[in-house]
Amino acid sequence: RHVADFQLSIASVIENSSGDCLAQDLHLQAQQLAERLKCDSVVSAISAGPGTVNFTINRELLAKTVLQQVWKDGSEYGVKSELFSAVPRQKAVVEFSSPNIAKKFHIGHLRSTIVGNFIANLKVALGHEVVRINYLGDWGMQFGLLGVGFQSFGSEEKLKSSPLQHLFEVYVQINKAAEDEDTKKLAKDFFRKLEEHDEQALSIWQQFRDLSIEEYIRIYKRLGVHFDEYSGESFYQEKAQEVLKMLEDKGLLQKTIKGTGIVDLSEKKDLSTVSTVMRSDGTSLYITRQVSPHLAAAIDRMNKHSWDTMIYVTDKSQSNHFQHLFQILKLMGYDWAERCQHVSFGLVQGMKTRRGEVIFLEDVLNEVRSRMLQNMTSTKTTKETQDPVETAEKVGLAALIIQDFRGLLSSDYQFSWERALQSRGDTGVFLQYTHARLHSLEQMHGNAELTDVNVSCLQEPDAISVLQHLLRYDEVLYRSSQDLQPKHIVSYLLTLSHLAAVAHKTLPVKGSAPAVAQARLCLFHAARSVLANGMKLLGITPVTQM
Numbered sequence: 001r002h003v004a005d006f007q008l009s010i011a012s013v014i015e016n017s018s019g020d021c022l023a024q025d026l027h028l029q030a031q032q033l034a035e036r037l038k039c040d041s042v043v044s045a046i047s048a049g050p051g052t053v054n055f056t057i058n059r060e061l062l063a064k065t066v067l068q069q070v071w072k073d074g075s076e077y078g079v080k081s082e083l084f085s086a087v088p089r090q091k092a093v094v095e096f097s098s099p100n101i102a103k104k105f106h107i108g109h110l111r112s113t114i115v116g117n118f119i120a121n122l123k124v125a126l127g128h129e130v131v132r133i134n135y136l137g138d139w140g141m142q143f144g145l146l147g148v149g150f151q152s153f154g155s156e157e158k159l160k161s162s163p164l165q166h167l168f169e170v171y172v173q174i175n176k177a178a179e180d181e182d183t184k185k186l187a188k189d190f191f192r193k194l195e196e197h198d199e200q201a202l203s204i205w206q207q208f209r210d211l212s213i214e215e216y217i218r219i220y221k222r223l224g225v226h227f228d229e230y231s232g233e234s235f236y237q238e239k240a241q242e243v244l245k246m247l248e249d250k251g252l253l254q255k256t257i258k259g260t261g262i263v264d265l266s267e268k269k270d271l272s273t274v275s276t277v278m279r280s281d282g283t284s285l286y287i288t289r290q291v292s293p294h295l296a297a298a299i300d301r302m303n304k305h306s307w308d309t310m311i312y313v314t315d316k317s318q319s320n321h322f323q324h325l326f327q328i329l330k331l332m333g334y335d336w337a338e339r340c341q342h343v344s345f346g347l348v349q350g351m352k353t354r355r356g357e358v359i360f361l362e363d364v365l366n367e368v369r370s371r372m373l374q375n376m377t378s379t380k381t382t383k384e385t386q387d388p389v390e391t392a393e394k395v396g397l398a399a400l401i402i403q404d405f406r407g408l409l410s411s412d413y414q415f416s417w418e419r420a421l422q423s424r425g426d427t428g429v430f431l432q433y434t435h436a437r438l439h440s441l442e443q444m445h446g447n448a449e450l451t452d453v454n455v456s457c458l459q460e461p462d463a464i465s466v467l468q469h470l471l472r473y474d475e476v477l478y479r480s481s482q483d484l485q486p487k488h489i490v491s492y493l494l495t496l497s498h499l500a501a502v503a504h505k506t507l508p509v510k511g512s513a514p515a516v517a518q519a520r521l522c523l524f525h526a527a528r529s530v531l532a533n534g535m536k537l538l539g540i541t542p543v544t545q546m
Helices: 023-036 059-076 107-125 141-153 156-161 165-175 179-195 199-223 233-249 290-305 317-331 336-338 361-376 388-407 427-443 459-471 475-485 487-505 512-540
Strands: 004-008 043-049 054-059 091-095 129-136 231-234 253-256 261-264 273-281 285-287 311-314 339-346
Touching: 004 336, 023 043, 023 054, 023 261, 023 361, 043 141, 043 179, 054 059, 059 459, 059 512, 091 290, 107 199, 107 311, 107 361, 107 388, 107 475, 107 512, 129 199, 129 233, 129 290, 129 317, 141 165, 141 179, 141 199, 156 165, 156 199, 156 261, 165 199, 179 199, 199 231, 231 233, 233 253, 233 273, 233 290, 253 361, 261 317, 273 317, 317 336, 317 339, 336 339, 339 475, 361 459, 388 427, 388 487, 388 512, 427 487, 427 512, 459 475, 459 487, 459 512, 475 487, 487 512
Parallel strands: 091 129, 091 311, 129 231, 311 339
Antiparallel strands: 004 054, 043 054, 253 261, 261 273, 273 285
16 A cells, blocks of 8 residues: 655635545646646655645655765754754753752653753754753751751761761651751751851752752763753852842832732733742741742853743643742833743653652662663563663663653553553554664674665665654654643654654565665665664654664
């Protein structure tokens, strides 16, 4: 069954095609138009379908063009397409991951990390300049508690060897004790010392922060993620006060009876929508944790990086926060607020490790690695890989990422280890398996050379399907670049893998005539190259054996 390479719908080109045009009329018009069109060196056949005109591309030209383009552009294939020629190169700031020190690194942070990484990768691939920022929860009352807790339950040794885990344990312990008024008072005092820049308190806090970041860097590296800047609420405490002053000077800051500082965001100025930027606890005013520092951070980044677009990646429960943030910036007269964007995502239910709920990112990485390793050792087809642990980690991460990216980011989904780690079906494991198979095919038969490929050897339908699909890669990149959704690329790569798997069965390299073997090898090389490019954009490291 041959389906045309390109179709033209008659209804879209004829005048007055309001709904009263009958199907048989359209069919007739399609036939008449098809008869008047001539084939040429590009189009080898033209026919009429129900209300459509179908065009078939010269098969040899298709093969030659696609293979040459993939070969020539390499890792830039698809990106160099004319679809992107009108898109200006820009500077983007992407804020993502952003965990809270001493608290859980929950699944929402994991989603933010992989989604933000994808957006940054895509922008970089398309020639934009990207600044990756991790905006840590590294300030606030929790550090008062943590400071006091560390003096009671802390251990320098554990802090150095596993800071994230140790600080979390201390935080849990001190929270149990925090019911007690004395502890509360001590915590308040410690935090006040921090705010007053007391040297000893600050050096304890700095140690917590530095050691946590060191550990984060190590774990992010396992995920294949890096940041250009580890920022955080602590950077913007003074600047947040300046922002409050600016809001006051512009007459945007209003005080309630309780002394809370609010900004009115309602259309009618009737306080129906307000954002709280400052609270009072009776003795001192303190800025609300999120809004004011984030305002200060946005303004500071504009001064520092003069970006064209700034993207915040968090779960959708924070949509209000960012709407308010952008609205306040606009009220303050910053027109660039319109170039800020919140990419929000849904919630993931049911991710548990064997030890229980997820507390640290490392738990997830270890779990996915050990489960994958178990699957690999129990499968008979698994050849001895050189570094099974490393391979299990990369394949397992592919599984996590593909399960996460298959749907719209805004949808919630139920997480399942079983589903994610299946080797058949639409999973990351299947993508990795396909990549490894195509790679070993090249290893076995030596590398393909494009120069002496006889494209007339690639006329089988299964070869044509792969070539047609490769031709569409740029459109998929373009769609993802427009809406920042990874699912377009995911479904493209899954289809590519299925098509390549079929071709691998029906178009053997081994035992074919040299010209045929060479042409097929070239086709499989092109498929593997595009598969690898797409996987890397998603944040997956392709494996060469498994």
